[in-house]
Amino acid sequence: MQLIDTDGAPPAGALVPDQGPSVLTGSRRVGRLPLRRKAGYAAGQLVDLVVSSMLNIFVLFYVTAVCGLPGGLAxxxxxxxxxxxxxxxxxIGSLSDGWRSRFGRRVPFMVGALVPLVLTFNLMFALPSGLGQAALFLWLMLLSVCLRISLSMFHLPYQALGAELSDDYDERSSIAVWRWGIGITGTLAVVGLGYGVFLAGPAGVSNRxxxxxLTLTLSVLLLAGALVAIRQGLATRYMQHQTTAPTEAIHLRLYGEMREMFRNRTFRILFAASLFFNIELGVNQALGLHVATFFWGLSSKQMQIVFVPAVLGLAVGAPLAVPLWKRFEKRTVLLIGMIGMVTCHALPVSLQLLGLLHLSKEGLIAVLSPLVFLGSLTMALSLIAFLSIIPDAADEHEHLFGTRRxxxxxxxxxxxxxxxTGGGVLIAGxxxxILNFPAQMTEQAHAVVLPARTISWLAFAQGPGAALLSIAGIALALRYPIxxxxxARIISDLTARKRAAP
Structure with missing residues (x-):
């Protein structure tokens, strides 16, 4: 079998398999990738961060305070x-691993997801005003399911594609940093266009x-990133690992594949650590706009002053991760990020509830802004670490079980x-x-006065209460073994096995 060049193009005269038992492989996945490859692939992260940021920041407030659906139903x-x-x-992951086509394993899923993804993303923030609570709940549930599945149809194959661009331990960290650095411009667009343009009028975030x-404008950015990543996916489809075509139907093989995954101790650690980490994050983000509005009493303009540092912190996390990885192991960077994020999420609300913050609005913003910045920066470190760790864990899985997953x-x-995250949103709702948060606020949401006890419990749930959920995740991350x-030993052994195989 011929090797392809480091840029991912097949050699002259190479045959491209279509529906055979395996895909053309043997690409040089060790060494540095061209920057245009990494940047082009990283553009696909805009899809996830545009949609997820819009949902995490705005959707619960939009559905409850603006559209009037009770918190529990929302x-x-x-x-x-x-x-x-x-x-x-x-x-979706199993189908993507076993897919066969002339366009590779991942790109067909990414292409097929785009139309339903963009459609449901916009419909989610265009809920009809004449529906009763039951109809609004059912319509929101349908849109939520369809949007999330469409996003997964794009994003899971996209993530797996990135894991196959390089086998190098450090280069995978570089790919993760590029993904985050380019993708975070999607979050910046959500915050900047949201608070600074579309929701900057007199009604602020209550402007239905x-x-x-806002979502129609963001859809242009989302599509641009998706198309650039798809182009790179097509150009690098020959760099995928060699796999054996599945012989069983998906519904028959999936149980065995999942059972195999949970036999791997490393996978169990990552799975559980991510679970606790994201429950805290889900509660904190879902209630963030409520707390900013009613606990801190911030206007839309003041929210923008506070939330812009949050996006800057997410952006700074990417370049900061590079020197940290040169000095520390990936697990250490993950722990630094998790502990720092939880501390920044819990500290300001805790200090206010204890009566230790006696500040004017200007002083409050001066305190909140750097803490929000640090919280976002350390969250970025955590997420980049996860993105870099998972391909290494997949290598260990092949080493233990002989299968690529x-x-x-x-x-x-x-x-x-x-x-x-769903559990976090459900907890927030x-x-x-429980707090009898009023459901019908419409355009007057920013002017509503809530009981002090309700506001205090709302803030506790969003800050220190949610932070308590991450302690178990931090303890589990301490046990990550790679x-x-x-x-390096795993890759060396896998290389030797492949050379010895017929």
């Missing part, structure tokens, strides 16, 4: 959509009509992430319901 519809999608993730204009590994991580030396 949490059930939004959280339920995430949970249904999480159940679908292993199926402005949300659809990139798609399923990212599906498992996505399952934990989405189930936890239940908190709103480092640079052990990964």
């Amino acid at each position: 949490g059930l519809a939004l959280g339920g959509g995430i949970v249904v999608d999480a159940v679908m993730d292993p199926l 009509a402005a949300y659809l204009s 990139e798609g399923l590994y990212f599906a498992g991580w996505a399952f934990a992430t989405k189930a936890a 239940v908190v709103l319901q 480092n640079k030396q052990s990964h």
Whole structure:
């Protein structure tokens, strides 16, 4: 078998398999990738971060305070959509791992997801005003499920594609940094266009009509990133690992594949750590706009002053990760990120509830902004570390079980992430319901006065209460076993096995 060049193009005269038992492989996945390859691939991260940022920052507030759906029903519809999608993730990951086509294993899923993804993304923020609570709940649930599954159909194969660009321990960290660095411009666009343009009028975040204009504008950015990544996916489809075509139907083989995954101790650690990490993140983000509005009493303009440092922190996390990885192991960077994020999430609310912050609005913003910046920066470090760690864990899985499971590994991580985030949104909705948070605020949401006890409990749930959920995740991350030396041994052994194979 001929080797292809480092840029991912097949050699002259090479035959491209179509539906055979394996795909053309043997690409040089060790060494540095061209920057245009990494940047082109990384553009696909805009899809996930545009959609996820819009949902994490705005959707619960939009559905409850603007559209008038009770918090419990809103949490059930939004959280339920995430949970249904999480159940679908292993199926998508397994299908992607075993797919055969002239366009590779991953690109067909990415292309097929785009139309339903863009459609449901915009419909989610264009809820009809004339529906009753039951109809609004059912429509929101349907949109939530369809949007989340469409996002997974694009993002899981996209993630698996990145895991196959390089086998090098350090280069995978570089790919993860590029993904995050380019993708975070999607979050910057959500915050900047949201607070600074479309929701900057007198009604602020209560302006119902402005949300659809915002998502339509963001859809242009989303599509641009998706198409650039798809182009790179086509150009590098020959760099995929060699795999054996599945012989069983998907519904028959999926159980065995999942059982194999959970036999791997490393996978179990990553799965559970991600679960606890994302429950905290889901609760914190879902209630963030409520707390900013009613606990801190911030206007839309003041929210922008506070939330822009949050996006800058997410952006700074990418270049900061590079020197940290040169000095520390990936597990250490993950722990630094998790501990730092939880501390920054819990500290300001805790200090205020204890009566230790006696500040004017200007002083409050001066305190909140750097803490929000540090919280976002350390969250970015955590997520980049996860993105870099998972391909290494997939290598260990092949070493132990003899099978490649990139798609399923990212599906498992996505399952934990989405189930936890869905659980976090559901918890946030239940908190709103228990606290009798008013459902009908429409354009006057920013002017509503809530009881002091309700505001305090709302803030506790979003800050220190949610932070308590991450302690178990931090403890589990301490047990992650792979480092640079052990990964080098794994790759060396896998290379020797492949050379010895017929």
